[in-house]
Amino acid sequence: MKAAAFNYQKASSVDEVLNLLIKNGDNAKLIAGGQSLLPSLNMRLSNPEILIDLQGVEELKGITEHNGVIRIGAMTTHTEIQDSDIIQKHLPILHQAVPHIAHRAIRNLGTWGGSCVYADPAAEWPACALALDAVMVIAGSNGQRRVAAKDFFLDLYTTALQENELLVATEFTLSKYTSVDYFDELSRRHGDYAVTGIVCHLELDQGIIAKSRVVYFSVASTPVLAEGVQALLQSKTLQDLSQTTFIEQAREMAKSEIMTLSDLTNSAHMKKHLVGVLLERALQHITA
Ligand SMILES: Cc1cc2nc3c(=O)[nH]c(=O)nc-3n(C[C@H](O)[C@H](O)[C@H](O)COP(=O)(O)OP(=O)(O)OC[C@H]3O[C@@H](n4cnc5c(N)ncnc54)[C@H](O)[C@@H]3O)c2cc1C
Known part of the structure; x- marks a missing residue:
């Protein structure tokens, strides 16, 4: 099957994403790597009127280390996590987990944020986030809020993200032990x-x-x-x-x-x- 027709808009900042979400409400869907969303559109399990593409939002990308906190941007791909020296050094469990996620072609496109928000109970990243006491950084029209991983994954394919919010990044505080x-x-x-x-x-x-x-x-x-x-x-x-x-x-x-x-x-x-x-x-x- 093919997806039903939809409009498409490529955003370039988090503020633009939030404005588009507010303007389009339930009719809009965010697309990150598309590796879970596109199959569900093709199977017509989801039928949004507009897709808001996050690929152009640079502030959602990359892995940084600052003051003992590692931050993974929501749009960082599985492959970028696998190839990151910061991850290998400080969060080796993520490096160990990546090869178990699908296949290379999917890992090149699929993202940390897409996986966490999709919240498949069989996915590797939500489990790793929980094991490392990660904090999910969420943006909405009232600014940013932080939610512990243990409070983020609520149920099957269900997270603590609310209407018109997006996941911006996940933070890991390094232990002294x-x-x-x-x-x-x-x-x-x-x-x-x-x-x-x-x-x-x-x-x-x-x-x-x-x-x-x-x-x-x-x-x-x-x-x-x-x-x-x-x-x-x-x-x-x-x-x-x-x-x-x-x-x-x-x-x-x-x-x-x-x-x-x-x-x-x-x-x-x-x-x-x-x-x-x-x-x-x-x-x-x-x-x-
Ligand atoms: C054949 C196949 C095998 C796979 N095997 C595995 C596996 O073994 N383990 C595994 O973990 N995954 C697996 N996946 C899924 C893959 O890891 C996806 O990359 C991931 O689940 C979704 O990431 P994405 O970036 O493609 O998100 P998308 O498909 O673009 O989006 C998924 C959902 O998240 C929402 N979303 C995305 N980013 C954000 C954001 N920043 N804020 C708010 N909402 C957002 C979208 O609106 C959508 O509802 C597989 C996929 C395929 C096709």
Whole structure:
């Protein structure tokens, strides 16, 4: 199928985007890389009268580091994140995650912001944002507001963005502690969306876990924090994590606390099994 006819306007600033959103209301749709939006237009799942193109808005692009905060502009592509020295040095978990997102051609066009706002529960970026306690920077007619990632991903394909708002960037505050990260996902073929995935981010203060984030994705309607597992990890050493009894306890905790939902091809039961498998692998890898 082909998309229904629509008007098109390429914006060149955030202010222009906001004015176009206010002028066109529900009839308008923002387009970033188009990698999720265009298929939905072609399938006529969405039928906007006007597309507002963000490609010309330079202030939404790029990755910067300032005063211990890394900022990824909403229009930064997946490939730019993969190729960034700042990301490799300070947020290596994002660098590890990129190759799991679709294929190179899609990564060259798809954007950080498009992925976060689309909020597919199987997508890698929302899970990483949650694991790194990221802050989403949102622009609207009343100026900018900041929303923690844990409050941004509300439900299936639903975020805290309100009418006539756009995501401008995401910010990550660097920790003073040493961090240990792990990313893994199981998918049927390389480039497919994950059947189930895990992101772990541990911060160690002199060898003791001071803070941990264990996030699962493609298990429910949003990425999910494994808070019970995080409580088990608190104040442990990496040596503690390598003990067979600890691994078993953590795996059972994860399986009991993560309420998995089935998707089109995978049962909730299988996803629950994979929740345990992925945590066991994560702990073995982190402590190897
Ligand atoms: C075959 C295929 C396989 C894929 N596999 C994966 C995968 O494994 N993992 C994965 O994570 N993704 C995958 N994707 C999706 C891909 O990552 C997309 O790039 C991403 O989901 C959307 O980014 P985009 O820039 O293309 O956004 P678009 O498609 O342009 O927009 C998506 C939605 O976000 C809105 N939007 C975009 N930017 C903003 C903004 N700044 N503020 C407010 N609203 C905004 C749009 O209005 C639209 O509703 C796949 C896509 C395809 C086609």
